[in-house]
Structure formats: C-alpha cells, structure tokens
Amino acid sequence: MRTTLLLLTLTLQLTASFAQEIVKGKITDQRGQGLPGANIYIKHTFDGASSDKEGNFLLKTKRTGNDTLVVSFLGYENSEHPIHLRYNGEGLTIRLKEAFNKLEAVTISVGAFEASDEKKYAALKPLDIVTTAGATADISAALNTLPGTQKVGETGRLFVRGGDGSETRTFIDGLWVQNPYYSTLGNTASRGRFSPFLFKGTTFSTGGYSAEYSQALSSTLSLNTIDFPTHNKTDLGLMTVGASAAQTLVGKKQSITTDLGYWNLAPYFAIVKQNRDFDKAPEVFQGSAVYRNKITERGLLKVYGSYSRSIVGIHQLDDVSLSREVPTQLDNSFGYLNASYKDFIGSRWVVTTGVAYNYTKDDYKIDQLNFQKKEQAIHLKNTWKYDLSERADLRVGAESFFTKTTFTTNIENFRRQQLNDELTGAFVESDIYLTNNLTLRPGLRFDYSTLIAEPTFNPRISTAYKTSSYSQVSFAYGQFAQLPSSDLMRYDSKLKYEKADHYILSYQVMKNDRTLRGELYHKKYNNLTTYSGQPNGPLSSLANKGNGYANGFDLFWRDKKTFKNIDYWISYSYLDTRRLYQNFPKEAIPTFASTHNLSIVYKHFISEIRTQLGATVSYGSPRRFNNPNQEEFNEGKTPAYKDLSVNAAYLYKENIIFFASVTNVLGTNNIFGYRYALAADEEGQFRREAINQGAPRFFFVGLFITLSQDKKENQLDTL
C-alpha cells in the first residue's frame, strides 16, 4: 500500500513538474512584414497565442512530441506546420500567403464612377448624388459635377467626353429607359424623371463600358433600385413647386411603395420673373409604384411602374425670321414599366431575367403646326452569370429591343410615318482574377437590327492592376456601335451603325478618405450621320459620311479628411474634339464642347445646428456657335459658363427636414449659344436670339416629413 501511494504521489509530482514547452517565432506576410493579432495554436487543442505588433509570438503548451502548429489570420490562407514540440519549437518564421478573396480583388474602375454603399472602391455614396448643391436632387445634374462631363446647361442632359447627349443610354436594373428626361420646350433645361431615393447604387460610365450594354457611343448610366425596404412608412413633401406623398408597406416577403406627385410652377413664376415667356407654366402629374416579392429563398422579383403627364406652353420667336411671337405648346404622356427577377441556382449560377416597357407621347403645337411623336419600346433581357472557378466568372446575355416610333403631323403629304425596328443583342464577358492584384475583363458584343438588316460585332477589353493596397492602374479598349436616332432614320431607313472606338488609361489612389483619379482617353468616331437641312426641319441627303475624334484628360480629387466635417471634391476635364456630322460643312468643334470644365463641390455638416450646407462652383470655357453672318463655320464663341449654387438641409426633428437651395446665386447671365433666323432680313443679316437660362436664379424651398413606426427615419436620403 505504501509503495502504491508513493508511486501515485511520484506520478502526480512528475506530471506537475513537467516543464512547459515553448514555441517562439514570428508571423509575417509574403514580403516579410510582421502581422499583429494572428492566431497561432496547436491543432485540436486550446493551446495558443496571438502575435504582437511586430508579429512575434510566444506559445506555451504542456504537450510534447509531434503536433501540428496552425496559424490563422483574416485575409490570409491558414498555414499548418508539423512541429516537434521538444526539439524545434524556437525561432520559427512563418510567412502567410494572402488568401484569394473576390471582395478584396482589384475591381476595374476605369471609365466608371460608382455610387454605392456596398462596393469598397466606390468613389461616391448614393447620398452624394442627392446632397450636391446646384443639382436639386436631379441625378444627371449631380453627375455633371464629375469629370468627363460637359456643361450644356440648356439641355440638362449628360454630354460625355466629346459625345452628343444622344450618345448616353440609361438603364434601370439593367433594362432600358428610352426617355429618362422630362420633355421640355424652348431650350429650357430638363431633369431626370426618376427620384434618386429609388436607387441603392449608380454606375456612371464615361467610356469603355461593359459588353452587357450597347447602342451608346459614349456612355451608360446604370441605376440599381433598392432591394427591399425595411419597414412601413409615409413620406410627405411640401415644396415651392408642388407636393408629393409616398407610402411604403412591408410584409415578410412582399413590399409595396406607391407615390404621387404634383408640380405646378405657375405660383413660383408669378413671384420670380423668368426669361422665357410662359403662357402655361410647366404642370406635371406623376405617379409610381414599386413592388417587391421574395418569391424563393434567394430569388427577388422587382416591379417598377411610373406614369406622368406634363404640359408646358411658351411664346417663342419663329424660326424663320426671329421676329414673330409664336405660341408653342407641349403635352407629354409617359409610362414606364420595369420588371426583373434575379435568382441563384446552386452555388454557381445567378440568373436575371427582365422586361421593360416604354411609352412616350409628345404632342407639339407650334403656331399652326401640330406634330406628334409617339415612341413605344419593349426591352427583353436575360443574363446568366456562372462562377467558373474561384478566380473567374462568365457572364452571358441575350436581349431584344422592339421599338415603334410614329410621327404624325397635320401637314399635307407628311401625315403619318411609322418606323419599326427589332434589335437583337447578345454578349459574353468574363472576369478573370489572375491574382489578387491583376484582373482582366474581355468581352464581345453582338447587335443585329432588322431595320437595316446588318449585324455588328464589338470586342471590348479592360484590365486593372493593383500597384499598392490603395492604388491601381487600369486600361480599357472597346468598340461601340449605335443606330442613328429615329429622328434621322425616318428620312432614310438604310443608314448604317455609327461607330466609336475608345482607348482609356486610368490611375487611381484611394487612401485615408482621400481619392485621386486621373484618366487619359482617345475616342475615334466613324460613320456619323451627315445630312442637308436644319436639325428641326426636313432633312435630305442622309449618309454615314461623318467622323471625328475626342482626346482628353480628366482629373478627380476628393477629400473627406483634411477639414473636419467637410467633404469636397474637385473635377477638371480637358477636351479636344472635332467632328464632321449633321449638316457641318467640314470637321469642326461641335457646339456642345468646351475645352475646360471645372466643378468644385463642397459639403459641410455642422452638428451644433444639425444642418448640412453645400455649395457648388462650376466653370465651363467658351462654347462654339455658328454665326451665319460670319464666313467660318462654328467660329462664334459664347462667354464662359460660371455658376455658384448653394443649398442647406436642416434636420429640425428626427423625421422632419427643411431644405432650401438657390442655383446661380450670383445671377451670372450664362449664354449657351445663339439661335439664328433661317432667313436673312432686309439688310442681308441673320437676326439672333441668345439661348440663356430660364431665369437668372432658381429658388427652391421644401419641407419633408417621414412618418414611420420608427420615428428616426427621415428623408435625408431624398435631398
């Protein structure tokens, strides 16, 4: 018994006095840089340690013999090492390999500005679009403060890198919006039809865009709607121009939001004098509905429908002599329906299918002439995305556009004309993540128009290389084709595709809440449509004999850090472009182009008074115009464009916001060009009228209230 007890005590003592084994070493990345906070442990035990600031670690364990040492660290591949705890537990240096993570891989940003909460390298957030002064919550106006855009104030549309306004296409959830702007008269700037708060993400491409899109020679604007609202709410808006109300109802799997808006500028025009002579101030009625249904566990059906009616009437000088006042009225009806369904099949497939229906009817009454243009378009689209492997995915898609355009007039011999087209498109594109630092995106686009019975193949390629953890260099090359507009095709339906080739080189640095981006580009245009006649009047001799080029340099600097609570960005664009198109007698600088464009956007949140202040300074160098009294074509120069706009949003209560804005505070009389009479007067001179802003300044005041179960939500996003 005593021997047994002695043996037991001895065994216990021996167990207790077993020295701790020590494993020491350093954890580094591939370049030898120490990694702090890594988790080092013996497999299948609790025994472990964490690395310090320099990556050094000290692990103590009671185990001896052969074991496996595991190292894990977020962003890196787990590393296992066989180890004999007695004999080689000291002085280990373990280099971890960076784990391939698609979210961390370099994303190609060349030629595109993204506003997104989700994407890590997005230069903008969706809120930026709505808080930019001078834009009054219009998406295009806000995007006009980014590089690559031109100030073409009399239209309110996007003119990108030497391209005409018709060279930009707009998509909602991948489906085409034929007429995203309200129709206007008399060179009055238009605005976008869609409220920015519908969208969770915006991609504005200034060139070299994906093979998924086509029929746009210059750029695409891709808007993605919000997936699913979080809870019930009522939004009310009372503004100097009208009122709006929206209701959101949310269930477990379904949600619906309906909104109504009515705008009438008559009271405002009675107080603030306008440059144009309105005999019917713009009046707009708008209604829309958004429906969501989580049909399957991962599948989401989105339906968006919108209807609007707008009427405006002005007196303007006649085209021929610019001496007689002519009443002009425009009555527009617009309908848009967009349904898309996205679902995941297995772990590798994502399928999206959608359909969009566009209806636009413009009824013009110009003096004695009645002119109606009715456009209908259906867009059907299917895309499949397949995860080939961890490092590559493939996207394939097919789509059809059915367009029917009808022109009706009360002029004898020009009563009715209809233009139908069926355009079929297909694309294939792949994202290849060669390494974490190098991504390649080749693509091919195919289009076929039944109207002209011609196919077109357009290859595209882009690539990005991460030069450091916060900078990248990227390059894009692409061929783009676009059918001439229906306004031209109605005279000659055998025209060919207009073409453009893009070459873009980009460098971007994003560090410490500051972004610097520079892009160099070269665009070559071919087969642009040329004709005889005036843009408004009947045309003849249409052909694809035009061409042109656009070279330039864009710079973007954004700083959210240097000044406390202040966020500002500066955009500068340099453009050198000439083209031969429309009725140009020779290659010349087009009237929408200006050599230098500058925007400075400033935002400041003052928390003591719960107010967000914003200001935007815009400058555009002189634009060309054609003066028929002069020999040279497009030799006239307008004065430079200058604008200072300000806004303020005051968070009165959690769910109540006061908003006020003034565009062109200094009242600068910006002249965008001149309208010349078609016929010379008695002295052989052509009279002219300046094309200027609707009014020196635009004042806007609004009150926005959100009523919801959760009092804290407000419409900060909508402003």
Add this chain to the structure above:
Amino acid sequence: MKKIITTLLLALTITVTFANDEAYRNAMKENIKAMESSQNPEELQAIANTFERIAKMAPSEWLPVYYASLTYIRMGIFEKQNKKKDAIFDKAKPFLDQAIDLAPTEGEVILLEGYWHMMKLTADPVNRSQTFGPRADELFNQAQAKNSENPRVYLMKGHMEFGTAQFFGNSTENACALFRKSLSLYDKAPSDELAPSWGKGETEYMITNCK
C-alpha cells in the same frame, strides 16, 4: 500491481474526457471574465483569438463564436483610432454569421446582430443611419420578443435612444428609463454561468449620466 495500474489508467482516462468538458468550461469562464474586464485592444485581440480556438474545438457550440464576435465588437469600441474601428467591426462579422448559423432563434444572438449593426452605424453615421439604424431597431425588438427579461435588450435600446436624444438636444428621459429597467433585470442570476451576462457595469455608467 496490475490492478493499480489499470485503476490509475482508468482514472486518467476519465480525467481526460472529463477534462475536455471541464477544460472547455474553464477556458470559456476565464476568457469571458478577461473579455469583460479588459479595455485594451491588443489584449482583446488575443482573447478573441482564444475564443476562435475554443470554437474550433467545440464546433457545434454557439457560445464560443458568439463571444469571439462580442470581443471584436468591444475591441472596436475601445480602439482609439477612428479609422481602424470599422475594420475591427468587420472582423466580428464572420463569427456573428457562424453564431447565427448555429443558433438562429437564440435571443442573445439576435441581440448581438443588432449590437453589431448599431456599432457599424456609429462608424459612418451619415451614410448608414438610414439602413443600419432601422435594422438595429428591428433586431432589438425581435430579441425583446424572445425574452422580455433580457437586461441587454433595454441597454441597447437605451443606447440608441440616448444617442438620438443627444443629437437633437432632446430630453434623455426615455433613454434613462430604459437603462433603469435594464439595471433592475441584471440582479436575476443567469441560467448558466457561461450564458451572456455582460453589460451591468455599462448600464450603471450610463445611469450616472442621467438625472
């Protein structure tokens, strides 16, 4: 002699299997205590790593990944450099997701998910208040529905209420009522010594800011 060796071996085997459970509980207890009392980000990183190791040893338990996530959240709170906070909260997410996978209907897990959203909101309030704020509220309500006696529910709701009241210069009375309710519920002993019991000190501290 053979009998003694067999008995000894048997005793050792029982110790070993019992030790696993005992070791698990001890390791958990020790680290829960360390996590609750530490305000040093480096220390908290090491504690989070320990919870990660415990989780690998007990992959069907939700508590280790729950505490790993909670430790990272605390680490983010005590991190002095604002720039790093968001990245640290992101480290908490994979563990939170694992806890949700293992125990999707557990009230404390739902509350933790709300806590995570609330902290992500504080890292970028201007851009995230419209999405993360309502989501956090929704999750706190769900957690309350699971267990209306959970003191942490009222602590979290109190935090949201307090932050908003301060921002608008309103009275913090509602927030304080929530903190007091929370405090009264802490005195009830938790069912299991490993179950979440944190937050009392924090609640007491918030009450000192009340009148």
